[in-house]
Amino acid sequence: MSVPTGQSLTAAHAEVKAEIARTDTKTGLLLAFVGAVLAGTWTVGHDLPLTRPALAAGIAGMGLLVVAAGLLLRSVRPNLRGRHGFPLWATLTPDEIPGALSADLAADIAGLARLAVAKFTCLRRAIDLTYAAGALLILAALLTLGGAA
Secondary structure: OOOOOHHHHHHHHHHHHHHHHHHHHHHHHHHHHHHHHHHHHHHHHOOOOOOHHHHHHHHHHHHHHHHHHHHHHHHHOOOOOOOOOHHHHHHOOOOOHHHHHHHOHHHHHHHHHHHHHHHHHHHHHHHHHHHHHHHHHHHHHHHHHHOOO
16 A cells, blocks of 8 residues: 555545535435425314324424424534634634644544545435435325325
């Protein structure tokens, strides 16, 4: 394995930061979608006469959407105790910043990559929960429309 050059480390650093930005964008879009589904489901379901099975499926679906929203919020929550980027720079004097920026780019890449994986994992779990919630809400709608007792 070859020793990474400064240029390849800079490219890897930029790639990790871009992946974090893409994940945050996807998370924001999914959070808006989950919020819209929660609001729409509440608006529609709140005035309908629901059977017990439909109510149980609807409550479970709404609960999963709330958990998904919590995971999404956790994913985009700022990490102010982190050792990378803005939080670190805020603790340094102007004279210390150039040294911190040039010190160890590889360590920064590793830390940011771990952050990206954590964000991606939360996003993936939230998507899985959103799928499950959607299935339960569709089941609740079918039970309501079918009049199952």
